[in-house]
Amino acid sequence: MKYAMIHDMEKCIGCQGCTIACRSENAIPDGYFRLKVKMDGPHGEFPNLNFNYVRHSCEMCEHTPCVTVCPTHASFMDENGIVDINANLCVGCLYCVVACPYNARYVNPKTNVPDKCNFCKHTHLKQYGEPACVAVCPTDALIFGDLDDPLSPIFSYLANKPFVTNKPHLGTKPKLFVVPNKKGGIKL
Amino acid sequence: MCARGGSGVNQLFDPNRLVNPIMRTGEKGDGKWKEISWEEAYNYIVQKLSVIKEKYGAKSVAFASKSGPEQTFLNQFAYAYGSPNIFDHGNTCPSGYSVALTSVFGNGSISRDFSNCKFMLNFGHNVYEGMVISYARGVTQALEKGAKLISLDPRFSVLSSKASEWIPIRPGGDTAFMMAMVHTLIFEELYDKKFVEKYTIGFEKLKESVKNYTPEAMAKEYDISAERIRELTRECAKYAPHSMVDFGHRATFSPEEIEFRRAIAIANALLGNIETKGGLYFPKSPALYNKLAGEHVAPEFKGSILPKLEIPQEPRIDLIDIKDGEFSKISKTRGIYSKVFKAILEEKPYAIKGLFITRSNPVMTVNDSNEVVEALKKLDLFISVDVYVSDTSQYADIILPESTYLERDEQFLAKNGKNPGYEVRQKAVEPIGNTKPSWQIYLELAKKMGYESAFPYTDIEDFRIKQGYNYPNEMFKLKEKGMSSYGIPLLARDKESIKKFVEKYPNSKANLDSDREFSEVLKCKTKSGKIELFDEALEKACGRGGLTYNNPKLKNEDEFYFIQGKVAVHTNGHTMNIPWLNTLMSDNAVWINQKVADKLKLKKGDKIKITSKVGSQIASVLPTIGIREDTLFAYFGFGHTSKKQDIAYNKGMSASHLLENTISPVAGNNVHTIGVKIEKV
Ligand code: SF4
Numbered sequence: 001m002k003y004a005m006i007h008d009m010e011k012c013i014g015c016q017g018c019t020i021a022c023r024s025e026n027a028i029p030d031g032y033f034r035l036k037v038k039m040d041g042p043h044g045e046f047p048n049l050n051f052n053y054v055r056h057s058c059e060m061c062e063h064t065p066c067v068t069v070c071p072t073h074a075s076f077m078d079e080n081g082i083v084d085i086n087a088n089l090c091v092g093c094l095y096c097v098v099a100c101p102y103n104a105r106y107v108n109p110k111t112n113v114p115d116k117c118n119f120c121k122h123t124h125l126k127q128y129g130e131p132a133c134v135a136v137c138p139t140d141a142l143i144f145g146d147l148d149d150p151l152s153p154i155f156s157y158l159a160n161k162p163f164v165t166n167k168p169h170l171g172t173k174p175k176l177f178v179v180p181n182k183k184g185g186i187k188l
Numbered sequence: 189m190c191a192r193g194g195s196g197v198n199q200l201f202d203p204n205r206l207v208n209p210i211m212r213t214g215e216k217g218d219g220k221w222k223e224i225s226w227e228e229a230y231n232y233i234v235q236k237l238s239v240i241k242e243k244y245g246a247k248s249v250a251f252a253s254k255s256g257p258e259q260t261f262l263n264q265f266a267y268a269y270g271s272p273n274i275f276d277h278g279n280t281c282p283s284g285y286s287v288a289l290t291s292v293f294g295n296g297s298i299s300r301d302f303s304n305c306k307f308m309l310n311f312g313h314n315v316y317e318g319m320v321i322s323y324a325r326g327v328t329q330a331l332e333k334g335a336k337l338i339s340l341d342p343r344f345s346v347l348s349s350k351a352s353e354w355i356p357i358r359p360g361g362d363t364a365f366m367m368a369m370v371h372t373l374i375f376e377e378l379y380d381k382k383f384v385e386k387y388t389i390g391f392e393k394l395k396e397s398v399k400n401y402t403p404e405a406m407a408k409e410y411d412i413s414a415e416r417i418r419e420l421t422r423e424c425a426k427y428a429p430h431s432m433v434d435f436g437h438r439a440t441f442s443p444e445e446i447e448f449r450r451a452i453a454i455a456n457a458l459l460g461n462i463e464t465k466g467g468l469y470f471p472k473s474p475a476l477y478n479k480l481a482g483e484h485v486a487p488e489f490k491g492s493i494l495p496k497l498e499i500p501q502e503p504r505i506d507l508i509d510i511k512d513g514e515f516s517k518i519s520k521t522r523g524i525y526s527k528v529f530k531a532i533l534e535e536k537p538y539a540i541k542g543l544f545i546t547r548s549n550p551v552m553t554v555n556d557s558n559e560v561v562e563a564l565k566k567l568d569l570f571i572s573v574d575v576y577v578s579d580t581s582q583y584a585d586i587i588l589p590e591s592t593y594l595e596r597d598e599q600f601l602a603k604n605g606k607n608p609g610y611e612v613r614q615k616a617v618e619p620i621g622n623t624k625p626s627w628q629i630y631l632e633l634a635k636k637m638g639y640e641s642a643f644p645y646t647d648i649e650d651f652r653i654k655q656g657y658n659y660p661n662e663m664f665k666l667k668e669k670g671m672s673s674y675g676i677p678l679l680a681r682d683k684e685s686i687k688k689f690v691e692k693y694p695n696s697k698a699n700l701d702s703d704r705e706f707s708e709v710l711k712c713k714t715k716s717g718k719i720e721l722f723d724e725a726l727e728k729a730c731g732r733g734g735l736t737y738n739n740p741k742l743k744n745e746d747e748f749y750f751i752q753g754k755v756a757v758h759t760n761g762h763t764m765n766i767p768w769l770n771t772l773m774s775d776n777a778v779w780i781n782q783k784v785a786d787k788l789k790l791k792k793g794d795k796i797k798i799t800s801k802v803g804s805q806i807a808s809v810l811p812t813i814g815i816r817e818d819t820l821f822a823y824f825g826f827g828h829t830s831k832k833q834d835i836a837y838n839k840g841m842s843a844s845h846l847l848e849n850t851i852s853p854v855a856g857n858n859v860h861t862i863g864v865k866i867e868k869v
């Protein structure tokens with residue numbers, strides 16, 4: 001199994017339903033985020049404008065700088081392609097936080113261990129088969145699935161829509177795919 | 189689910205919420221309270237209500253709530269007490285369109301089939317920010333299927349960003365736009381003749397009333413060329429009946445609200461989109477659905493089990509009870525809320541001495557907040573049922589703590605769409621502290637006042653059982669799922685839908701008319717029973733039978749239009765103090781056009797003083813290219829004045845402090861646009 005997610009910017013309305021669902025599901029301390037959506041814009045020439053709705057969260061890279069730099073194997077990729085952290089092995093060197101080119105990790109002020117999105121691996125995903133953010137999105141802008149399974153909804157979606165990944169030049173091969181706005185350009 | 193729903197837990201455990209009744213111990217508004225028992229609170233209220241009734245009559249206490257299930261209990265209590273003065277938030281929010289729809293269709297609640305629409309005109313109905321999830325989903329689905337969406341809005345909203353075209357129309361210009369559109373539909377003969385013939389009356393009189401409103405004559409009012417409106421109208425008609433003009437939601441952009449919303453309702457009728465895919469449709473109640481089907485498909489629960497009390501005979505303060513009068517289209521449970529505060533201050537048409545409210549925050553929502561505060565301070569008795577010490581509750585004598593939506597059970601509510609259904613709210617956790625739900629508060633209070641016969645239930649479970657007495661299984665299923673729906677969707681003029689319905693319920697064939705449509709569904713509750721393109725009652729009352737264009741002058745030459753809207757992460761004025769939501773947005777910076785900001789040397793975050801004829805506010809600015817040069821925009825519901833809402837206190841600016849307490853003709857709305865001047869501070 002290889003879990004992946006699509007964020008369809010065309011459908012996203014920046015409502016933060018996902019952001020709040022994530023907080024609630026993962027007990028994120030106040031002031032920190034595993035996930036947020038940023039409205040960026042408007043761009044363009046009046047009145048032909050557009051907003052971008054940019055998701056910030058772990059991109060679930062295939063080639064993971066955060067795992068590579070981790071001296072204790074606390075950061076690891078599990079059998080389903082989810083990049084995760086084993087708090088027991090973490091020595092708090094914070095190399096991973098620095099290494100992540102997507103700024104996806106924060107340090108939990110209580111435990112001093114880095115934390116980030118893990119597709120709600122132990123909670124919502126386990127119980128309902130999808131992360132909490134995907135479950136709440138009012139416009140179905142988030143699609144979750146298995147890249148190894150041709151019947152997974154994520155498959156046909158990627159076949160029918162143009163998509164990009166963030167910072168492709170870094171070669172991290174994210175498993176968070178972004179369907180850009182048709183209107184106007186996409187700035188990532 | 190939206191961010192607000194997702195934050196329910198955060199509200200549940202908020203240390204700032206009320207968990208016991210409290211009584212004011214200091215001057216009104218100075219924030220000194222003591223906790224008391226429910227018993228003490230009830231005794232105080234009962235005693236005060238009795239004294240006021242004796243001295244000034246029951247009519248001198250007004251009752252108000254937000255619309256919703258709580259309203260049933262509050263209103264019953266008010267009528268039992270003997271006051272005709274019951275209100276909801278209508279005049280500060282949706283009454284414009286419901287009055288317009290009532291005028292044209294005889295019914296204020298008509299639904300929009302967003303998801304099947306192929307061409308939509310939208311005037312600032314911000315479904316992606318002032319969120320109703322089903323609307324947001326519907327519009328998204330339509331767009332995915334390739335629908336064309338035109339957003340006419342002075343500012344670039346999230347909806348505008350998803351639209352095929354954003355037209356930055358001049359604030360208040362939409363009324364003129366709609367006049368021109370109706371004119372074009374009629375005089376270019378783009379309207380659905382067969383539909384107009386069969387289902388409407390008053391066409392000729394309507395035609396006469398709009399004959400001078402050519403696109404050319406109107407164009408100068410809304411900054412869009414006459415040719416463009418002709419094109420848009422033709423395109424809209426080309427997709428008819430699968431096209432619509434959205435009648436909006438929280439509205440009232442101008443005092444000409446009623447003409448604007450009626451013109452929209454009429455345009456839809458002219459497009460013949462009623463009961464078709466992608467158009468408007470009437471909610472199908474179980475009774476109507478069963479009748480059409482010719483068999484018993486859906487259970488018919490009782491809406492309310494409370495005995496119907498006669499409306500107290502005294503005249504209301506807002507005049508909506510004058511038969512066929514100017515305001516007579518406003519619902520009797522709705523009223524013109526903002527008149528309460530004038531009546532308190534001016535004691536006209538008679539004095540209001542007491543106010544009893546449930547989850548209502550007029551200091552944030554009624555125009556001219558200073559006047560509201562002054563009025564609240566003048567009251568002999570002010571009781572508020574609330575979750576927090578809100579901007580309004582801070583002036584109360586007693587605040588009764590209500591359970592939040594996660595802690596309370598409610599009665600079964602109808603949820604009728606294309607087919608009938610019900611929904612029910614059930615508590616997820618036991619109430620925290622000594623909070624109580626409305627059904628219990630008013631039941632207990634009624635008992636103390638000796639009105640138990642008006643409240644014949646022991647608890648909400650008993651209430652529910654009485655609602656669905658004849659359908660034990662259906663009740664059981666509904667409670668298990670929280671929602672139920674019966675039958676299949678029906679659009680009474682859509683061939684495909686009719687075919688499926690008739691196949692499923694063969695008896696229904698007998699109910700088809702000669703055009704093979706269920707015209708029964710289009711029998712309106714208007715006087716004529718038809719869709720009324722010309723309103724005889726309004727014509728007599730105030731000469732507004734057809735459509736009339738009166739220039740809604742909203743500002744002076746040297747002023748900006750000040751407009752406002754909702755944001756996705758907050759519910760009107762009452763979620764700003766919820767920590768998670770406050771983190772997402774704690775301030776409402778005022779949008780100003782980048783070019784204008786440059787001219788005035790205003791940078792992002794600079795403070796300005798905004799002044800209208802009613803008041804002034806300090807705000808920070810957000811220069812953006814997404815707004816007209818003559819317009820300022822802010823999200824509303826900010827600028828809280830209650831210190832008990834510590835994290836929201838004094839953050840951002842409050843639009844209600846700038847707006848004038850106007851009462852617009854017919855619809856009785858507070859107008860949400862005003863001319864303002866700004867200066868850097
Ligand atoms: S919930 Fe969906 S629409 Fe809302 S911000 Fe998240 S991804 Fe976008």
Ligand code: SF4
Binds near residue numbers: 099
């Ligand atoms: S986004 Fe950052 S944290 Fe997530 S897998 Fe990639 S490098 Fe690691």
